[in-house]
Amino acid sequence: MKKQSNEEFIARIQTHLTLQKQKHELRREIEQHQQTAEILYQSRALLASVLNSSRDGIAAMQSTRNMVTGEIEDFRYLLVNPVFAKLLGKKRQEITSNSGQKKLLNRLTPGFFEKLVQVVETGEPLQQEFFWETDMKKKCYDLIAVKLGDGFSINVSSTVGKRQKAC
Numbered sequence: 001m002k003k004q005s006n007e008e009f010i011a012r013i014q015t016h017l018t019l020q021k022q023k024h025e026l027r028r029e030i031e032q033h034q035q036t037a038e039i040l041y042q043s044r045a046l047l048a049s050v051l052n053s054s055r056d057g058i059a060a061m062q063s064t065r066n067m068v069t070g071e072i073e074d075f076r077y078l079l080v081n082p083v084f085a086k087l088l089g090k091k092r093q094e095i096t097s098n099s100g101q102k103k104l105l106n107r108l109t110p111g112f113f114e115k116l117v118q119v120v121e122t123g124e125p126l127q128q129e130f131f132w133e134t135d136m137k138k139k140c141y142d143l144i145a146v147k148l149g150d151g152f153s154i155n156v157s158s159t160v161g162k163r164q165k166a167c
Contacts, residue, residue, distance in 0.1 A: 057084030057156035060148055061101070063120055072117045075101045075151065087132065087141075087156060108132065116145055116152060123147045129159065 051058055061075040077096045085092045088104075105113040109130045119126050126145040131138050140159045145152045 051079070051081040054081055054083060055157070057081065057087045058153070059084045059095075060151065060153045061116075062149070062151040065150075072120060073102075075105070075113075075116065077101070078151070084154075084156065119145045119147055119152050120150065 058079075058081045059077055060079040062078050063072045064074040064076055065071060066073050077098070080092045080095045082092065085095055088095060102113045105116060109128070112130075115126050115128075118124065125147070126143070128143055130141055130143060132141055141156050142159055143154065143156050145154045
């Protein structure tokens, strides 16, 4: 009986030590998670600050693909800064909640949607100028689109003051 009670005592100590080790590991993982969450929060705040203070229109779009063929059928906005929203004459929430951007993109310039599909499919950036009417004024803009995941980021800046030539 004594041997069994010693073995039981040792097993209990080992269990207790294992539990203490697991608690310590769990505390360490929680601390790492909290640090990661703080870094993520700061990164998001920095990104929002940069986007919201930019003089350029900035947006990120995600591909909408056909479930059978896998072809890009349209794009949807993931992110839009205030300048980009003003350029479109809409509120940011309205823009990001709407899908079906193909018509609007082709309204900017014919074939523009297909050019953006090529950015996503090939990874080659797109840079071009285009006219857009805002506040009853037709303005010339520079546009740069760069692949971002299964979509692209887009930067639009006014050419006014940058160069005198017509768009």
